[in-house]
Amino acid sequence: MDKIAVLIPCYNEEKTVEKVVTDFKRVLPEAAIYVYDNNSTDNTVALAKRAGAIVRHEYSQGKGNVIRRMFREIEAECYVMVDGDDTYPAEAAPDLVEGVLKRNADMVVGDRLSSTYFEENKRPFHNFGNSIVRWSINTLFKSNIEDIMTGYRAFSYEFVKTYPVTSKGFEIETEMTIHSVDKNMRVENCVIEYRDRPEGSESKLSTYSDGFKVIMTIVRLYKNYRPFGFFGMISLILAALSTGFFIPVFLDFIQTGLVSKFPTLIVCGSVMVIAILLFIAGVILSSLRDRDKADFEFKLNEVYQWKERHKKASKKAHLTK
Numbered sequence: 001m002d003k004i005a006v007l008i009p010c011y012n013e014e015k016t017v018e019k020v021v022t023d024f025k026r027v028l029p030e031a032a033i034y035v036y037d038n039n040s041t042d043n044t045v046a047l048a049k050r051a052g053a054i055v056r057h058e059y060s061q062g063k064g065n066v067i068r069r070m071f072r073e074i075e076a077e078c079y080v081m082v083d084g085d086d087t088y089p090a091e092a093a094p095d096l097v098e099g100v101l102k103r104n105a106d107m108v109v110g111d112r113l114s115s116t117y118f119e120e121n122k123r124p125f126h127n128f129g130n131s132i133v134r135w136s137i138n139t140l141f142k143s144n145i146e147d148i149m150t151g152y153r154a155f156s157y158e159f160v161k162t163y164p165v166t167s168k169g170f171e172i173e174t175e176m177t178i179h180s181v182d183k184n185m186r187v188e189n190c191v192i193e194y195r196d197r198p199e200g201s202e203s204k205l206s207t208y209s210d211g212f213k214v215i216m217t218i219v220r221l222y223k224n225y226r227p228f229g230f231f232g233m234i235s236l237i238l239a240a241l242s243t244g245f246f247i248p249v250f251l252d253f254i255q256t257g258l259v260s261k262f263p264t265l266i267v268c269g270s271v272m273v274i275a276i277l278l279f280i281a282g283v284i285l286s287s288l289r290d291r292d293k294a295d296f297e298f299k300l301n302e303v304y305q306w307k308e309r310h311k312k313a314s315k316k317a318h319l320t321k
Contacts, residue, residue, distance in 0.1 A: 108190050171217040
């Protein structure tokens with residue numbers, strides 16, 4: 001088991017990967033540096049090897065797929081995840097690591113948005129999108145995370161080995177943020193400097209298609225993690241609509257003793273039944289979520305005990321040598 005593992009997902013980052021690996025080897029000399037190549041067609045792999053990184057491959061395209069492979073294969077007490085585009089300073093890594101190893105944080109977020117991101121980033125829709133995502137998640141999940149989509153984070157062993165990766169692409173950062181909040185894991189914000197990509201290096205993030213995926217991920221995870229809020233909100237809207245259209249029919253009946261708008265009455269009744277069913281579904285799913293959280297705590301304890309046994313075995317093997 002590594003003490004610290006630096007995980008660098010890469011796709012066509014020949015302009016920057018060598019510098020990123022070199023910088024992290026200098027700042028964290030005790031860390032193992034892993035570069036996971038995601039079907040690059042340039043010299044990313046050769047340059048990463050030349051810089052001294054351990055190079056591995058993930059052939060299913062997408063950042064989420066790469067992170068799934070990383071988390072599955074690497075064993076470490078602390079994981080530092082950073083993009084290979086040289087937009088994040090390696091000098092901030094010791095602070096992120098300290099949050100995990102010394103303050104028992106499960107995830108330390110490299111917060112770009114509180115420093116230089118909005119000045120350095122030249123893509124205005126990315127700036128707007130980051131602000132919208134931050135506001136929506138902190139509002140929906142009652143959290144206080146400053147940078148939801150940053151690619152610079154540190155994780156504990158417990159987080160990595162209990163986090164179910166379901167996203168395939170760039171929406172992975174949103175998913176892991178919501179997971180940490182839902183599971184009551186300890187999250188710290190660490191303000192970092194951000195610099196835009198160097199000339200000749202191109203972003204793989206599509207403003208519109210990946211932005212839409214992020215929004216849909218938020219909706220999907222809100223449904224899964226807050227089912228009572230999700231279905232209750234829809235139920236309330238449908239009930240209000242049903243009541244609004246029913247009132248004129250009811251007033252007409254009071255005045256004339258007749259129901260002249262049977263189609264409206266039937267639709268109102270059907271919509272109200274759907275609203276009641278959705279409310280009941282929200283209650284049931286919310287109860288199941290509470291049970292899942294209890295089961296997760298047992299799983300978390302098992303992972304922690306396994307890590308401690310593995311650390312003792314590794315230390316014993318080292319002393320024997």
